Amino acid sequence: MPKPTTTTFPLRPGRAEQIFPTLTAAQIARVARHGRTRPVVSGEILFEVGQTVVPFFVITKGQVEIVRPSETNEIVVVVHGPGQFTGEVNMLSGRRSIVRARATVKDMGEVIELDHDSLLSLVQTDSEISEIIMRAFILRRVELIANGISDVILLGSTHCAGTLRIKEFLTANGHPYTSIDLDRDEGVQALLDRFNISAADVPVLICRGEVVLRNPTNREIAECLGFNEGIDQTKIRDVIIVGAGPSGLAAAVYGASEGLDVLVIEMNAPGGQAGSSSKIENYLGFPTGISGQDLASRAYAQAQKFGAQIMIAKGARELTCARRPYTVRIDDDRRVPARSIIIATGAAYRRLDLDNLSQFEGAGVYYGATFVEAQLCRGDEVVVVGGGNSAGQAAVFLAQTARHVHMLVRAKGLAESMSRYLIRRIEDNPAISLRTDTEIAALEGQNQLERVHWRNRQTGEVERRDLKHLFVMTGAAPSTQWLDGCVALDVKGFIKTGPDLTPEDLTTAKWPLTRPPHLLETSLPGVFAVGDVRGGNIKRVASAVGEGSIAVAFVHQVLSE
Numbered sequence: 001m002p003k004p005t006t007t008t009f010p011l012r013p014g015r016a017e018q019i020f021p022t023l024t025a026a027q028i029a030r031v032a033r034h035g036r037t038r039p040v041v042s043g044e045i046l047f048e049v050g051q052t053v054v055p056f057f058v059i060t061k062g063q064v065e066i067v068r069p070s071e072t073n074e075i076v077v078v079v080h081g082p083g084q085f086t087g088e089v090n091m092l093s094g095r096r097s098i099v100r101a102r103a104t105v106k107d108m109g110e111v112i113e114l115d116h117d118s119l120l121s122l123v124q125t126d127s128e129i130s131e132i133i134m135r136a137f138i139l140r141r142v143e144l145i146a147n148g149i150s151d152v153i154l155l156g157s158t159h160c161a162g163t164l165r166i167k168e169f170l171t172a173n174g175h176p177y178t179s180i181d182l183d184r185d186e187g188v189q190a191l192l193d194r195f196n197i198s199a200a201d202v203p204v205l206i207c208r209g210e211v212v213l214r215n216p217t218n219r220e221i222a223e224c225l226g227f228n229e230g231i232d233q234t235k236i237r238d239v240i241i242v243g244a245g246p247s248g249l250a251a252a253v254y255g256a257s258e259g260l261d262v263l264v265i266e267m268n269a270p271g272g273q274a275g276s277s278s279k280i281e282n283y284l285g286f287p288t289g290i291s292g293q294d295l296a297s298r299a300y301a302q303a304q305k306f307g308a309q310i311m312i313a314k315g316a317r318e319l320t321c322a323r324r325p326y327t328v329r330i331d332d333d334r335r336v337p338a339r340s341i342i343i344a345t346g347a348a349y350r351r352l353d354l355d356n357l358s359q360f361e362g363a364g365v366y367y368g369a370t371f372v373e374a375q376l377c378r379g380d381e382v383v384v385v386g387g388g389n390s391a392g393q394a395a396v397f398l399a400q401t402a403r404h405v406h407m408l409v410r411a412k413g414l415a416e417s418m419s420r421y422l423i424r425r426i427e428d429n430p431a432i433s434l435r436t437d438t439e440i441a442a443l444e445g446q447n448q449l450e451r452v453h454w455r456n457r458q459t460g461e462v463e464r465r466d467l468k469h470l471f472v473m474t475g476a477a478p479s480t481q482w483l484d485g486c487v488a489l490d491v492k493g494f495i496k497t498g499p500d501l502t503p504e505d506l507t508t509a510k511w512p513l514t515r516p517p518h519l520l521e522t523s524l525p526g527v528f529a530v531g532d533v534r535g536g537n538i539k540r541v542a543s544a545v546g547e548g549s550i551a552v553a554f555v556h557q558v559l560s561e
């Protein structure tokens with residue numbers, strides 16, 4: 001039996017009541033109506049590490065300890081007493097548990113046990129208890145991440161693109177991990193020897209303490225951690241939403257909360273472009289701003305609370321549009337059927353036209369400026385390329401930790417492309433220097449970016465700087481390649497919807513109905529496009545969220561046709 005150690009949660013004062021609240025007698029009675037009350041004996045395991053679809057327990061008599069076992073010891077994360085409850089946010093998705101729950105009682109204890117569906121029904125119907133449980137679940141996950149209590153060890157190096165990709169993927173999926181840096185941390189050799197791996201294999205992911213994955217793809221990580229277990233891919237859904245950026249997540253929240261059977265298919269991780277934003281300051285209701293990652297993880301939990309299922313690291317490859325129900329072919333070649341589709345695949349960054357760019361992607365060239373990247377370039381000089389709001393935001397954010405930010409724009413100024421509040425912050429910040437009429441001319445380096453050349457487009461003069469970090473924020477192209485002629489696109493490749501569809505578009509598409517397409521409906525009946533993938537979109541989180549929710553209203557109409 002491993003020797004237990006005490007909790008590692010250094011909770012701030014006042015925080016404990018939110019993370020580990022105690023329900024009142026009246027609240028416990030309401031929970032009891034959704035489950036069954038049963039006795040527990042001392043030492044009884046209520047759920048185990050690695051178990052999927054974990055039940056939810058409210059303790060009514062005795063105690064339940066939550067532990068994270070390892071080969072040598074057992075960390076006691078918390079001991080729940082009467083009125084307290086088990087669980088964290090992965091209980092909503094049915095993902096594997098990373099902790100064990102064990103009853104510790106003198107004689108006989110007692111718990112109320114709810115299965116996954118009963119827990120969802122409770123949080124969907126009782127708003128007071130829902131608020132307590134959802135807040136505790138989310139905060140518990142935050143504490144697990146902050147304290148590195150996890151079933152994943154990442155062995156990597158700061159100079160390695162694969163390490164950064166894996167960190168970004170785990171972070172965007174809200175999965176806690178312990179990171180060990182080959183170049184900095186002690187005791188690495190012992191770990192390498194134990195798992196029979198060499199430094200040349202990095203990045204290596206040790207998954208659930210047993211599976212060793214060498215430079216795994218995001219899909220392999222998702223499979224090993226069981227992100228998509230329990231999702232039925234054969235059932236005909238009311239709506240499949242492709243893409244889990246702000247527009248797709250909004251559609252999932254509204255669709256599921258209004259009783260639709262919703263499946264979201266996401267090729268990477270929830271959040272989309274917004275997930276790569278350090279701080280969104282113009283989204284209604286967040287006067288002090290919110291990071292894209294926080295917004296996405298809240299929306300993700302909210303969608304799951306209402307019963308939406310979200311498939312991670314599975315891209316849509318094809319829409320089979322000849323007959324209904326439509327099907328979406330996903331990465332592993334399975335076809336998932338649905339009565340209606342919402343396309344929310346957004347847009348992806350444009351890459352710079354440089355021959356050796358890919359050599360430095362993730363090894364000095366980045367497309368997002370979040371806390372993960374900010375850690376990598378702390379104290380260094382960085383370059384940000386682009387004149388839009390995303391570039392402005394990145395420059396202001398990075399200037400807090402970098403030594404200096406060089407901002408390059410091809411245009412003559414920022415006024416045409418950036419919000420006034422950001423322009424002012426850039427102008428007022430001595431740590432940012434703006435170069436207009438300027439573009440990147442070349443990149444140099446061995447394994448890592450070492451030098452950047454930029455050219456003034458007016459004078460042709462080239463400046464060379466020893467810089468190791470380049471942030472590329474130069475606009476985005478729509479992610480519509482997978483649609484292959486199923487829906488009408490505009491000249492730039494964005495999806496045409498509603499009133500933008502001309503009579504010629506509808507004739508070419510053989511529009512079969514007497515009614516015209518609904519707002520946000522494409523040239524294919526029952527298939528909608530929302531957010532940044534739609535022609536004429538506004539490129540804002542708020543508009544993407546608005547369109548995702550509006551589309552759901554039309555899905556109801558289409559389903560009743």
Ligand SMILES: Cc1cc2nc3c(=O)[nH]c(=O)nc-3n(C[C@H](O)[C@H](O)[C@H](O)COP(=O)(O)OP(=O)(O)OC[C@H]3O[C@@H](n4cnc5c(N)ncnc54)[C@H](O)[C@@H]3O)c2cc1C
Pocket residue numbers: 242243244245246247248265266267268269270271272273274275276277278279280281282283314315316317344345346347348368369389390391393479482530531532533538539540541542544
């Ligand atoms: C760095 C940055 C900062 C920004 N800051 C702000 C801001 O402060 N305020 C503001 O209002 N807006 C901001 N924006 C713009 C805003 O983020 C976007 O308008 C918004 O994210 C669009 O949402 P979306 O859901 O339509 O698309 P996206 O956010 O692009 O999401 C699309 C999702 O679809 C997935 N996907 C793509 N293809 C497939 C496929 N074939 N199969 C499955 N999944 C697929 C992608 O992985 C992605 O998760 C910012 C953008 C960036 C990049």
